Structure formats: C-alpha cells, structure tokens
Amino acid sequence: MTVANRMNNLGTETAFEVLAKARALEAQGRNIVHLEIGEPDFDTPGHIVDAAIKALRDGYTHYGPSAGLPELRQSIANNVSNTRGIEMSPDRVVVTPGAKPIMFYTILALAQEGDEVLYPNPSFPIYESMIRFCGAKPVPVRLLEDEGYHLDLEDFASKISDKTKLVILNSPQNPAGCVTSRAETEAIGRLLQERDDVFVLSDEIYKDIIYHGEHFSISQIPHMEDRTIILDGFSKSYAMTGWRLGYGTFPLQLVDHIAKLSTNSVSCAASFSQRAAIQALEGSQQPVKDMVSEFRARRDLIVQGLREIPGISCPEPEGAFYVFPSIKETGISSRDFQEGALNEAGVASLAGTAFGEYGDGYIRLSYANSQENIKEALERLADFVEKRSN
Ligand code: PLP
Secondary structure: OOOOOOHOOOOOOHHHHHHHHHHHHEOOOOOOOOOOOOOOOOOHHHHHHHHHHHHHHHOOOOOOOOOOOOHHHHHHHHHHHHHHOOOOOOEEEEEEOOHHHHHHHHHHHHHHOOOOEEEEEEEOHHHHHHHHOOOEEEEEEEHHHHHHHHHHHOHHHOOOOOOOOEEEEOOOOOOOOOOOHHHHHHHHHHHHOOOOOOOEEEEEOOOEOOOOOOOOHHOOOOOHHHHHHEEEEOOOOOHHHHHEEEEEEOOOOHHHHHHHHHHOOOOOOOHHHHHHHHHHOOOOOOOHHHHHHHHHHHHHHHHHHHHOOOOOOOOOOEEHHHHHEOHHHHOHHHHHHHHHHHHHOEEEOHHHHOOOOHHEEEEEEOOOOOOOHHHHHHEEEHHHHHHHHH
C-alpha cells in the first residue's frame, strides 16, 4: 500500500506506545507501575459528572455549533478574563474535543512551507510532529537543565528570523515541569515586539498545577494580546482526559478559519461534555486545590527518591506532574532506560528523546500515580540502575 507522502512527516506520542506495551505485559501477568502517561489518576469531581448526566437527560445528545456551545464559550471567556486579567470575548473562543486539535488547527491555519516555527525542545512531541506535517520548518529552542529547564533566551533570540511565523510556548512545561516567570515572559515579549507578523501559541494546559511561582500568560503583555492563541482545556485541571474537551482563544480574524477546520474534521465537541465543562469552570474549585496538594506531596517524594539513586540527578519541577531527571551518569541511554525499566523492572517511563533531540540523556516520569506506587517504582528503579552498573 502506498500512503500519501505527508504521512512520512507525522510523528507520534510515545506515551501511547509504551502504555500499549505495558498493558501487553500486564496481560501476561506482570505487575507494572505506570509512570508513562500524562493523565491525572483522580476521578473527575462528582459535581461535574452529575452535570453531564443531567445534560444527557436534558437531551444534549446532538450536534452543536462547530466553535462550541455559546454558553460554554461565554463561561470560558469569563474564566480566561479572570485568570489572566485580560478582556476575552466569547466570539474569540473555539471549543474542541481535547486541547490537542488547537495545536493542529493553529499550525495548519498559520504555518506552511517556507515558514519557521520556534518551539521548546524537549517538549510535547505533537508540536514538532504537526509543524513537520504542515510543511513548515521546526526550529528547536533549548531548555537549560542547570537552570531548572527554563528556556534558553539567548538561543531563542538567535533563532528568530525573517521566516519565523509562529512561536510555541508552554508553561507549566511538559516534560520538564518548568514555570516560565513573568520576567522571562516579558523578555520573550520584548524580543517579539517589533514582529507583529509573528503569532504565539501559548500552551497553558497545566496552568492550575503550579507549586512554585505563578502563572503568567504572554497574552497579558499588551502588545502580545492580539497575536496570542491561548491553548487550555479540562483534561488536566479537572481530571477529564477521557471527556475530550479543550479550547483555544484566537485573534478574531482567525476564529472562522479555526471553526472551519473543526467543521471539516470533527464537526463539534460532545454537547453533554460541554455542558458539564460549565460546571467545571463555575462550580467549586476545591477538588483542583486538593489534587494539586496531593501532586505536590508526590513531587517531593519522587524527587527525593530519584536523587538517592546513584547516577540520577533531578531538578525540582515547579509545575505540571512530571519529573525529567538526567540519567547521563548512569551510562544507560534514554531509550535503553525506557525499554529496560519496563521489561526488567516493571516501571513504565518515557525516554527523554520522545520529547525531542535535546531530550537525550533524560527520562520523563509522570507522578500521576499513588504515593504507594511511586515508592514501589523508586525501589524498582534503584535496583534496575544498580544491576546495570554492575
Ligand atoms: N498540551 C500539553 C503540553 C500536554 O501535555 C497535553 C496532553 O498531554 C495536551 C496539550 C493535550 O491535552 P488534551 O488531552 O486536552 O488534548
């Protein structure tokens, strides 16, 4: 079979591949601790589930508008205005099944052959995949391990060119857990000040999961507001990964194009999920706070445990629910670590290279798992590294 050439440019998200391998081992009776997949292990808060059930009974079982239900777009606009201190209107909001389509649609709508897209590396693998798929050139910007994996602003400045069309930012960051400070974001804003032809896709999906510092969106810088696309959603903040619900806020001129991409691909997000999402935004935020406080305890546990394993060093993440330790001193390659930890030690992790070329020498562990399982994983990993060093 011959597939279209463009398929050769499509990357993937290794987390789903490792998850499948881990499940196959479990089917053979092996016990696996899952630290590979990026989803909260908590259940969706009850009041949100109740709202979905009510919506189903009330008949929200049909197609809705491609850009999202008007009442949810209004609720999102209010939330974005409150959380970022900017004025957001509902007609700039597009709701999608999960936040991932916001990446796809934005890059499809803005970047083409001859254009360059700057993105952090290592980072969420779908950025690079989509940039390549859309025919544009991915231009990786390094993170600095010694500085808690913050973006290398010198590298960033040196890579802006006449061809730059789009810049992707992500804070709190996957996979390294860095939270970009206000000062850093303002420095990025200054570098883009004269370039009003450059758009920014600001992936803020982990904005509610922060342990140090505070969320500052580049859209809060006045000259950036009109050319920032905020990507956000319900998957991480409200443990709603399986509901598939996310959104983007766009410059007004882009909204019709993005809604058309939605009409052409998915038609709309599920109507009852959207009704429940209003409850997520407008109901009690206590479950979010409880979840973040549990994530903080797990972060402390995993960072401390990893630092006790010879050859592993681990900066403390400031947000999200991942650690990105360096394994360079163990002498094990990232890929070998991913395979060996799974097959020999029963711990599912991801090679840093799954997040880009600069991820070599690192692994990513998601601590969206119980403290008990994290302790078990740490023991298994310590044994695995020790055996490999003998
Ligand atoms: N952005 C980042 C940085 C992510 O890590 C993820 C999911 O892992 C997403 C976006 C996509 O989220 P969703 O499940 O809502 O599509």
